[in-house]
Amino acid sequence: MPRNETSGFGPHDVTMPQLGMAQDAGRLTQWLKAPGDPVTKGDALFEVETDKATMEVEAQAGGYLTHVTAAEGEDVPVGQVIARISDSADDDAPAPAPAPQSAPDEALPEGTQITMPQLGMAQDSGVLVGWLVELGAQVGPDDLLFEVETDKATMEVPAGASGYLAATLAQAGDAVPVGQVVAVIASNKPDAPVARGMAAAAPATKAAPKADVAPDPKPAAPAKPAQAAPAPAGGRILASPKLRRVALEKGLDLAQLVQAGHPQPFHMRDLDVLESLAATAPAPQASAAMSTIRLEAGCPEDGFTAFAQWAADVHGLHDADALLAGLAGASLDRAATVAVERFGASRVYDVPAARSLSAVTEAENPPDLRVRDLRMSALSGISIGAEDRPVLTILARGAGLALVLECTPAQLAPDQAIALLSEFAGRMHDPLRHLL
Template sequence: MPHDVTMPQLGMAQDAGKIVSWLKSPGDAVSKGDALFEVETDKATMEVEAQADGFLTGVSAAEGDDVPVGQVIARISDNAEDDAAPEAAEPAPAASAAGDLSEGHRVTMPQLGMAQDSGLLVTWLKSPGDEVAVEDVLFEVETDKSTMEVEAGRKGWLAATLAEAGEEVPVGQPVAIISDAKPEATVARSVKDGAAKPAAAEAQGQAEPAPAQPTAPKPAAPVAAGGRILASPKARRLALEQGLDLGRLAEAGHPQPFHVADLEVLRAMPERGASGAPGVAAAARRLTARAAEDGLAGFADWAEAQGLTGDAMLAGLAGASLGRDGAVVVAVERFGDRVVHSVPGGRALSGVTPSEDAPDLLVRDLRGTRLASVEMGPEDVPVLTVTAEGDGLSITLECAAGQLEGPEAIRLLSEFAGRMEQPLRHLL
């Protein structure tokens, strides 16, 4: 099946590109990824790659030509004999109840990657009728690899929106029209619509149409087509940094696209454990420290003289590292067994006693196993995992964002790693 080669959009404000040179000739065999031609814009010169295997045919633009973004300039065909130039499709004029808007500036779906055929319009940040400046963000678009904000590129008024949030729009197809003068009536339509819809309907029975009022685009459905989650770039970044799952908002039917304010709703939602019941929050912090040596081996004789088991000693060192004034309950897991100790405030290891209370901290001792690192996610309490690393130790802290503040997590891990390397620090 023939594949059209179009002029890509290499910048948000780019209307056209100049073909600097063709790197393949008509009839040449090409493979996906081969450079076809070089294109120059105001800001960059780039090579455009073939997006399919076949033969370069139907070349309709020459070196030095300025070509509008999205215009078909060649074809990759199944055979070299298919040399008919592809017919350039004329963009349909954007008509509205207020008249022809073809004189306005068309904002097209950008090409954010060479392999991109279309983009998902995530959300509109301006409404029909709004006045816009050159750097104002009109909408957000998502591809398989990135999410970006698209700017107006010029000042004026947003006279028409030609796609709705949640719709896939082919690269180069107009999605908005910016007019130099304030429009008397505006247009808001869907890609699926064959014709434009007036943003404000005419009043019935009136001889003259009523002035159109700017209307916000229709919100996206709670779940996007294909199961994709619609969210602003900032919301995605913060969710990733904080270990929040945007999919839970989608499952709950929270309307998309998601923005930063929706993260508060997500944080307030009860989290699920393995069985789907409410449990701990998603992991938001994972820190790793290293100790040059395992100091507990040389400290064992002293601990035994004090009547301390290895588990009690680990619990005491971890509890003291938490830095709290009162007693701390610490659980220690080793080879599948768990023991729980109450650790008094201060540095008195001799005061560590067995406990049946719920732990405030868990120490997972994996020094006797073959495991070198862990990433198991949070539990009901912060978890310190100790693994062997050469002559030393690797210590990982995992916890949810609400369990420990950032400075508190850093202090806990740093203090515990230091005590594991030099246990005498605990007594000094």
């Protein structure tokens, strides 16, 4: 049978999507394509019903519908594979096996189970960037519980239930399948909250490796690859979120891997190579060190967190990163483009000269200023040195904040640097002054 011109490279698993944060299953009410039918990306594939709505789900790839495993009228857990889009209607590869039903974990407290949400139709997992609530703390349904990163975006996820955070079943940096339980919210305050990572939750048996070649228990780092992967558009370095986070906490520069010709994308297995490159890098010259401006400021109280909640509740401004970029850009006293970075993920915003936070919009331009938000990290201080743009770093310090500005005189004159940090510190302490 001829290959469908819209087909991708290899089969694509079709999963039950998550159409709402609190949804853990959906009822497949109707297939809109029959097994063997040609499918084009964007075609309505099936209809699913939740307790909130009924919705047609589009195909995320082109090819032929095969290996249909869910029947009409069946309730299917979120993330479970229900069909496959193959390059041929005669695909004879083994059908995707349904996810095994694990026995209830008696060690977990009773309560509402919070699962990894599906933030995009083609998403099958998300990286947990960090928890935004302490274990054992009380939460409401609209309180932000954790931050998750996919290949498309980084998003803060609300709790969706009231109670106490009694269990966390993934750690920062863990890749969690869609629909897997990541937390439990109990109605009563737990005496012994449970904290686990994905490794502790892994099943005892694992799938057999695809190849019969035993992996090298300690692979040697290649001296230099024959050909490095091409640099992505815009100069963005391709690396896993976990490696970005660890490199940031250790003060390592991923650009050293690029300069050494190491192939992208980078993963945690490349950390040893990165550390060895940092250890052998020549010490900076005294003249270069003298050309770096480093200023520190402190805020006795963190006024931004409450301000962001107020802006969301009263004015519908739900993008906290846009608010942060707006306060930083306004501190430059001119229109600017500001990047907000958190554990390697970056979002860029255009900030107009007028003091209108609602006019801050996402952008694709190179930033004039970087804001590195490390409030959720364990770092108490930072000194990385000047980068390609001025960098404002935000650290937690008790109930307040520590702010660090690093730049060069070519990027900001000393009086401009002092004015920028002073204005930003004032806005982070009392963001309402920005509106005056």
